[in-house]
Structure formats: structure tokens, C-alpha cells
Amino acid sequence: MFRLRKVLTVRGSACVLIVGPALAAVSQISHPNYPIESITTYKVDRDGFGIEVIGVCKIGESNLACWQPDGTADSNLTRDIEQRLKGSDSEYSRTFQFAFNRKNRVVLAREVRGQRPSEYHSSYGFWNRYEDYYPKLVGWSSNTTQLRTSPQDFANAIWAIPGSFMPTDTVSSLKYQVSIGDKDTKVYALKTGPFTIEGNTYQIVGIKSDDKANISPFFSQTPQKPPGVTHLMLKLVEMKSPTTYIQMAPADEKGQEYAGIDENGNPYGKAEELRRNMEYKKEFDEWQKQPANQRKPLKYPQNRMIFPAVIDPGAADPNRTMDVQIGLRASKVKNLSIRVMHRTIYSLDNIHLDPLP
Amino acid sequence: MKITHFSILSTALLVSGSAIFTNRAIASQQQQPSAGRTIEDYRIEYGNNVATVDGICKFDETSALCWKPDGSPNPSLTDRIKRAIASNNPSSGRQFTVTFGKKQRALFIKVTRSSNSNYGNELAAQEGRDGNLWSNYSGMFGNANSSDFDGSYTGWNVYLGKFDLDAKMANIQLINTTYGRKSKIIPIQVGRFEVNGNTYEITSVGPPPPPKSNPPLAPGYVQLPPPRLVVNIKVVQITNPNTSLSLSVGDTNGKGYEYATKDGKPATYQDYNDWQRKHMANPNHEQPPFNYPGGASFDGASPISGSPVPLSIYLQPEFSKTIIANSTDREVYNIVGLHLEPN
Secondary structure (H helix, E strand, C coil): CCCCCCCCCCCCCCCEEEECHHHHCCCCCCCCCCCEEEECCCEEEECCEEEEEEEEEEECCCCEEEECCCCCECHHHHHHHHHHHHHCCCHHHHEEEEECCCEEEEEEEEEEECCCCCCCCEEEEECCCCCCCCCCCCEECCCCEEECCCCCCCCCCEEEEEEEECCCCCEEEEEEEEEEECCCCEEEECCCEEEEECCEEEEEEEEEEECCCCCCCECCCCCCCCCCEEEEEEEEEECCCCCEEEEEEEECCCCCECCEECCCCCEECHHHHHHHHHHHHHHHHHHHHCCHHHCCCCCCCCCECCCCEEECHHHCCCCCCEEEEECCCHHHCCEEEEEEEEEEEEEEEEEECCCCC | CCCCCHHHHHHHHHHHCCHHHHCECCCCCCCCCCCCEEECCCEEEECCEEEEEEEEEEECCCCEEEECCCCCECHHHHHHHHHHHHHCCHHHCCEEEEECCEEEEEEEEEEEECCCCCCCEEEEECCCHHHCCEEEECCCCCCCEEECCCCCEEEEEEEEEEEECCCCEEEEEEEEEEEEEEEEEEECCCEEEEECCEEEEEEEEECCCCCCCCCCCCCCCCCCCCCCEEEEEEEEECCCCCEEEEEEEECCCCCECCEEECCCCEECHHHHHHHHHHCCCCCCCCCCCEECCCEEEEECCCCCCCCCEEEEECCCCCCCCEEEEEEEEEEEEEEEEEECCCC
């Protein structure tokens, strides 16, 4: 079912290894289906999305020592982190979890903010969790804290992530994922049967409509009719690309994705969305012009948003039928607009857990 | 239009959750609980309970050091905590925290309760009040307790404190809360009533004002109807700040209700459970169509504005005849002279 991914060009990374399912199976992700690419330069820059590991610290209540990810002691980094910790206005951001009988460290990373193609639909972020919570409790946690030079200095923020390791461990890896969506969407008619996307074959085995239900959040001042929910009973038939997942949104007869749901529970398209946005902007501008003590409450838009359903084959169980819920009744879902998302999971390896002597 | 919806969702969860606690009320006068009793021998007797400060500990990732509250060595507690750390028992939680620039200590108080004691007591740190830097802790070490055949009980309350690095001594303020000792039945009609020395006033009884906004709704939740009756209550005078009051709705005889149906009729736990059993297979995970009958609470120790607080009742007025006022008493203890370092 697996195929090795092609070597990706990773800017700023001199060495990119391809790691197949064997290593993926022992990765920090519990599910074995995700291939992981190893990075040994401590930096991922994928089309402007990414992360750079800048150091590791050992933090006590009155002592702090930091070093570069290759183990080189770094007094400047230690001073910088100490100032950020002391300057923090919140005790929360100076508090780190630790596990007993483990080597506890905090890894430091900066987000790469490069030129990002604006038309991309993307998601990115840490892909951590304890490698083995029970019974070992080992790995970097998912509890991230931002350390800043001042409360407003988001641009120079450093992510600090606590982790616990076996006392004999000397190096570790930090996982990071970048998912970039195709610019164009694919359109499929809503009907039972199979469909294949990037080698992954799904089958809709049943469609149910619950016209009185609602899963879409909304801002409203007046009662609204529920838009209904379409349940797609979906099976993963074959998986060739576990890192390709899809976002599935309801669309009209022409395959145009709906932009929102109105107060009567009916979907509308982009043109109506634009009209509503203009109307709200006008109302907001007028509201702002009024003296603050005479303002009447601002009316919120009477619409609901539709979030696409996400289907991740890498996390799917082929033996189970998924209940994929789309926030609109089936009679209004003429087509499915599907955006293909390409996920790459990077493993920034060889991060030293102790400074070199 | 991009809309931030997360706050709506969280609000919706609150709204659809325990309705009793959404109508939190606060007392109308700026009152603080009395300073309480000063405890210098590290021992509190309350009801038939005895609480004794067992020791104070500091931790690192592999070990612990504990001492008695006067700073003298406490090898027994150190040994027990070390054994807990070494046991690596996952169920007791193996994680702790370190705060850079703060001295963190754990305070262990041993509570013994004889067989005939009142189970309604609870001894808790008054977090953040009057500079109290201790908080209640229920993680690792927080669940050591034992009971005997005669019903007696020994347990440890654990509190975590964070102090400046140069702090040498600390105090802790503990509140012994006795729940539900007294209840009073008050007819739902305009007028004053007194509970535990504090005076309150029902200022109006009537239908709720028309809703200004649609209640936010979380995904999968059904719309519950608005309240049928609103009783506005204000605090007139607080003479006993160490008491708090929880109000619920009852029938003519002061018997409380368990649930209200969507139609505003009384329902029981049994009705609720029957509904859940029948709808367990529902893929939408709908919220059961029951609401709490309605309630409010007043804390004599908390400051308030003085404006009436609405007690929203979800039962039809024909069922809503009385307010059941349960008062909770508190005693305040200040344990002083806790050593933050061993001698």
C-alpha cells in the first residue's frame, strides 16, 4: 500500500533523507501509515512554512542552561531565554511540565516565515505528542509556549516545548508537518459509489440526511432554521498515498462551493457572501462613527459558516465505515467540492539533549 | 466574512451545560470573610476531623526532600514521597511542573476522620485570596488515603505554593466548608427573607424579558426553550460573610425538582436516564431535551454591584412555588509559620 515519496526540495536543508514506513512505525505518531522525512540541519523551509530548532534548555526553578541543537553550549542563548522568561508577564509561560525519573528538557524553535504563495490552502505546525505515554512517557509534548522579548513581540517569538526522555537518551527528534492544498478543487457528484483521489480510493456506501440537525456554528441575533446535516457513510478501499488527505465541502449544481448558510438554513454562494460582507462593513462603519456612549448593539451577520469535512486516509481504519458529516442537508448538496491536501511530516533529527563537554 | 467562532462555541457549551451555575450571583456588599483563626501548632480540629501539617517538600526530576513545617527533618515523608516517585505508577500521574524564578513547594496535610464525622466537610486552600499563594492540588501524591472497617479515614490534602526565590516562610489560609447544613424554604413572592444572618430580597417575579439574542448553540445540541419564570433577588445585608447560598426551585411543600422538560414540566432522573438509553445510538449525540429546573448562588464573601440577580426557572409557574435556600458555612484558618526551607 505504501510507496516512498519522491525527494522533496527543502530550501535551506542540505540533507534530506527519505524514511519509509519502517521508521514511521516507531515515530512519535502512533499511527503507522505516515512516512516521515528526516532533516539533519535543524531547519525546514517548505514554501515559506517551517521551523528552525535553535536550541535546547534544561530549566530549574533557579537555574537555566541552554545549548544549540548540535550540543554546542551557548551562553548568549541562555541569557536571551533567561531574559524572556523573567520578562514574561505570565507565570504560565514560565512554567514547564516535567516527568519524574526522566531527562526533562525544553526545545526551542523559531517559526520560518518566508514568502508563502498566497493562493495556497495550507496548514502547518508541530506534530508532536509523547511517543509513548503509557507506560514510558517519552518524547516532546504537545504543550507549546511562546517566549517573547515583550508581550507584543510576536515576530521574534520562540516556541518552547517541554519533553521527557529516558535518562540514557542523548538525542531526540522534533516533528513538524506542512500541508499544502492544490489550488483548484475537484468536483464529484453526491452519490454512492467509489471515487479515487491521488491513488486513494474511497467508497460512499450510504448517504443519510438529517434535515433538522446542525453542526455549523453561527453568529445570530434571531432564531435560525437549522441547515441540516448530510452523513456520508464512507469507506477507505485502497490507500496509496497516506499523506494525501482531502477537504470535502458541499457545492451547488455547477460544482461551485457554497460560501455560507443564510438565516433560513439555505446555502449561498460567493456573490451573496460578498454582498453580505459589504452590507456588514457598511453597518460596522456607521456603528463606529457613532459616539461610543450612544452606540446601539451591532448586529452580527445572520449567517452560518460551512466547514469542510476532512478525511485523512493515513488515520483511517479500512475496516470501519466513517460517518463523514457535512453541515448541510443532502437535498442541497448537489456536488462535493474536494481540495487535495499534500502533507509532509518532517523529523528534525539529532537534537542533542545534553551540551557537549 | 471571517468570523471568530470559538468564543461562541465555548459560550454555547456553558449555556447548554449546568444551568444552575450559569446564574452565578455575587454578594452586594464588599465583604471579606473574617480573618479566621490563627493556627500556630500546625493542627486544626474541625467537626470530628483533625488536620495536621505533615510536611513540606521540594522536588527535582529524580527525587524529593521533605521537612516538617517547623523546618526539622521529616525522613518518613521524604521516604514515602521518594517511593512514590520511584514507583513510576502511571495512574498516580508522573508529571509535575517547574516555574523558572519561583520556589515551588508542596504542602502535605494529613486529615483523619473518625467514624462518626460529618462527611459534608471539605478543607480547601482559599486560592489567591488575601495573598494566599497556595493552590489545591490533586495530581501526583494527591490520592493517598485509606479507610478502616469502622469507617474512619486517613487522607492527605496536598497544596502547591509558588514563592519568590528568597522567601523563607509562608502561611496558608484554609477554609473548612460544611455543605448543606441548613436549608430554608421561601415562597416565591416579592419580599425579604433571611438566611444565616444575611438578608436578601425578592424584588420581582415574572416572565423573562424577550430574548435580545438567540442563545449560541454548539454543534449537535438542541435548542432548549428560554426560562418560564424569572425571580430577581438582591442582597440587602451581609452580616455573615462566611456563608454562601445556593438556591433551587421547589413545589408548595419545598420539595425540589430534578429536571424540567422542554414544555416546562417536572421530570426526574429516571426520565432523563430513560431518554438517554433510548437515544444512545443517535449519531448526532443530541443533548437530552431536559433542562435544569433553575438556580442561582450567592457568595457572602464576594463583592457585588447590588443589582438584582435573576434566578431563571425553566418550569412552568404552576410548578414553581418555593425557593429552596441551602446555606453553606465556612470556617477560616490561617496556619502560620511554615518553613519553606529545611533547617
